[in-house]
Amino acid sequence: MIAGTGFYDLDALDDAQHETVHTAYGTAAVTRGSWHGQSVVFVTRHGAGHDVPPHRINYRAIVRALDELGVHDVVAINVTGGIDPDLEAGEIVCIDDFLDLTRRRESTFHGDGLGGVVHTDMTHAYDPVLRRELLDAASAIGQPVIDGGTYVCFDGPRFESPAEIRLAALAGGTVAGMTGVPEVTLAAEAGLRYAALSLVVNAAAGVRPGEAITMDDINTVLTSAAPKVLAVVDELVHTRSVFRSVDGEEAGG
Numbered sequence: 001m002i003a004g005t006g007f008y009d010l011d012a013l014d015d016a017q018h019e020t021v022h023t024a025y026g027t028a029a030v031t032r033g034s035w036h037g038q039s040v041v042f043v044t045r046h047g048a049g050h051d052v053p054p055h056r057i058n059y060r061a062i063v064r065a066l067d068e069l070g071v072h073d074v075v076a077i078n079v080t081g082g083i084d085p086d087l088e089a090g091e092i093v094c095i096d097d098f099l100d101l102t103r104r105r106e107s108t109f110h111g112d113g114l115g116g117v118v119h120t121d122m123t124h125a126y127d128p129v130l131r132r133e134l135l136d137a138a139s140a141i142g143q144p145v146i147d148g149g150t151y152v153c154f155d156g157p158r159f160e161s162p163a164e165i166r167l168a169a170l171a172g173g174t175v176a177g178m179t180g181v182p183e184v185t186l187a188a189e190a191g192l193r194y195a196a197l198s199l200v201v202n203a204a205a206g207v208r209p210g211e212a213i214t215m216d217d218i219n220t221v222l223t224s225a226a227p228k229v230l231a232v233v234d235e236l237v238h239t240r241s242v243f244r245s246v247d248g249e250e251a252g253g
Ligand SMILES: CSC[C@H]1O[C@H](OP(=O)(O)O)[C@H](O)[C@@H]1O
Pocket: 003, 004, 005, 045, 046, 053, 054, 077, 078, 079, 080, 156, 177, 178, 179, 180, 201, 218
């Protein structure tokens, strides 16, 4: 699980061990533990003290570390601003596409052409099966989650201008964030299954004319809504543990 703003530790993890993983792309701080008997690796992408801004996160080290630790499935949580005017703060969207409007990020494992030039398909960058599992988990606990939406990624760390959000809306954007890309594209390059739950914490700039974006308002939404997102992931992990014990499989992955 890779989470960001408002998600700095995972109380659900038993036997949590903090580790630094050294990769060819730099280091990543991870917490490993057991959740409903399943092996889980948790990463808080801005760091435990939220001291890494979105444009400075070492996405390649995080994704490579998860890959090297044997992770197969990644559930990402991103908090976002709603571009779609119908979205209210506190709503959750299970993302199914992205638009990359970042400009200054290391965004590939294949930049140097070593081993050949590689072009990775992004048609199903958000894994349909893992998305379905998340949506089913949400249904099982009665938590509404919107099925599908386009995550538009900006560099940040500033919020967008109203004109930037109008451009993103014209392109079909649903929510705006600063961390979803290249996390999703690197996961695809690494062959990891990746799905993302996006928690809307404000209306994106200009969507509600006259309304400013404040961290106080965002933190208020996070306090009440973050547990709902975690409850969906908890149900997913719980469901998997039940199926694995019925199947007699080893917990893991
Ligand atoms: C809430 S202020 C903006 C900050 O929040 C989002 O973080 P994350 O994607 O890690 O949940 C956004 O991308 C910015 O980093």
